Amino acid sequence: MLSRVADSLYWMARNIERSENNARIMSTQLIHMLEASDQQVMDRDWEEILDICASKEDYYERYARMDRETVIQYITLSPMNYNSLQNSMIYARENAKATRDSIPDELWQLINRFYLDEKTQQDQAMTTQSTQAYLKDIIQMSMTAQGIIESTMTRGIPYAFIKIGKWIERAEKTARILNVVCEKTLRDSSDTENYYYWLTALQIVNGYDSYIKEHPPTMDPKDVLTFLIENEQFPRSIQYCVDHIMRATHKLESGKISHYSEDLFELLTGIQNEIRQTDISEMTMEELMEFLDHFQNSCYQVSRTFSETYYLVEPVHANH
């Protein structure tokens, strides 16, 4: 398969996944905010949302203050924000368009249709209700896309690149969310606040329902962290994502480790071991922060090494 095509498949998957994650985060946040009243708290909440979904610094470069309408616009439709939902959808569509001969036609049509429909609705003013509807549509479309991929695609190379893109994006996002939430709990130590933060963390990764089946609703931070980092069954836990990246890469390489894929396997094995050897329940919050920081970096590293392994990044000194 052409490296360019592999690269496009990978980024198509990442952008679909990114839009779904960010839409869910936004949607959860909007609901939580209905009950908040303290302006300071709200501002801080928005900053954290920006940290997870985009970049707080980039936002403040353009706008002087936190303002609900502006943030919503920035995260959903703004062309200025590289990671806005709208932009993610545009990138996903461009990548899908560039790989039309490698993806199921239904997938292309789904993405294209979504793009066309959203474009016609763009002129209407965003009310809370229409924003929620828009976010729901994005989540729905991502899930439908995954359904099409699972039910129609041959388990070959294009499939592997799509899935790996999705898992890398997910692992990175979960690590980012945990980082932001941990920082928050370090700042405010009241139990009620903490309870609320961890609950939010579970909700924005769509994990609350699964969590509550296994744990008491006390939101013990160690339990939540263990669940989101180490759980092997929950499809958004870091462990789950890394295991699946590993498995898919193994399959891609027919079980062999060659010189060019050595670094990638080493990195993935390293992360797997680290997670297994770390006992989260024994860690202090500070140690946890450090662990998460390190971990988030490893996730970025995986995405870089993966791209290098399959020439997804054009080497600077192409030998012409």
Add this chain to the structure above:
Amino acid sequence: MLNKYQVGSFYDEMMNDDGQPKNHYESFYDLIRQLSDEELREKHETAQLSFLRQGITFTVYNDAGGTERTMPFDFVPIIIPEEQWAKIERGMKQRMKALNYFLDDIYNGQEIVKDGIVPEDLIRDNPNYYEKQVTGLEIPLRNHIFLAGIDLIRDEHGEYRVLEDNLRNPSGMSYVFQNRYVMRQVYPELFFKHSIRTLEHQFKELHGALISHAPKNTLAEPCAVLLTPGMYNSAYYDHVFLAQQMGIELVEGRDLIVKDDVVYMKTIRGLKRVDIIYRRIDDDFLDPEAFRPDSALGVTGLLRAYRKGNVAILNGIGNGVADDKAMYAYVPDMIRYYLDEDPIIKNVETYFLRDPEQLEYVLENLEDLVVKNVGASGGYDMLIGPHSTEEERSAFRRKIIETPSQYIAQPTIKLSRAPAFQNDEFYPCHVDLRVFVMNGATSHVLPGGLSRVALKKGSLVVNSSQGGGGKDTWVLAGGGMNHA
């Protein structure tokens, strides 16, 4: 429905002067009469949307950036009886054969020039004549034209004539298939009682023709690719579709690299050798080393690989010398010269403005003629006399006098018309037909082709960039109609 339909002074594909359908349209006529206005409207909408959602679009550049548009689709098909098609088919193969001989001759001995059939300066001064790059090259099968699109029209007597040869990168083949696809999805009832030639096996032919061009230095099973300028090109959908249907990789210039005069594509497992390139980028952009140094679309060293026989490039380089509007007028002579046959499908009469006598005639009769720039395509830089204003005519008069050899003129042909359903009514629209010919070890004509229709009322321009639409084309098979 078709009650108010006026045939007028043009040849109508479907209707007779007396308001009755032509024989081969009888079944179709009966079938559409069973559909209500409401159904027709609804189906019309569904059909247009279907193209948009499938992303069967082309890009238009003139307004702010590039806008994606679909080609409007009209459901009234052009139906061609079997015998008539057989004649077109023969005519196309004959024309291809002569044009290919011509290209081979031009880039070798130039016998046709020596024998005084084609003037030398017409070749020498042609911007698409690549003497330096192509002369003397041994190319696979000595075939320069892998895929051609020949534009046909019908005059007021219903006689088919060739309007234009496209021997470089004829686009639109995907529309033939998509028009048929949408037609079958949205108007299944209209196929009833008709027996028409299927399009199912065409890609086997196309792929076979492609692979038959394997260059002499091919080592293993030949690897073929389609080279596209990328997704922002107006015909990108065409490229995607052809690559997909033939099961070959769709590549861009940046996916290819030439090492030691061998072409490779960059894959996730390193470099893979490429033997045949069906390119959909223009000659000028193919290889910055041999053509335009500023081209970012092409591949450095491609021509060296081509010269060494390490890769086949289709269509051949330098085909533009044979398909411009000035050379067009000589094609009937080529057919006589190389094949010793009379042309089966005639040309439209053409005036050369380089000839003083013809120039004078044209300048005096501008309002009755169509004037075209020999280098332009897509309906640009063109004057349609009967539809022009005095101002436009004087602008063209100036341009013609300045560079007469840049223009040709043709009588305004009364292009045939066919009913089109637009804005809830049937009205007559001018049509033409692009026929696709695939050449390899053997020649094959795709049954039917792309019927293009000028949907703007009264317009003569069928190009999709100027508001033209498409129709399905049915070639009747095995006796045509099934009246059972």
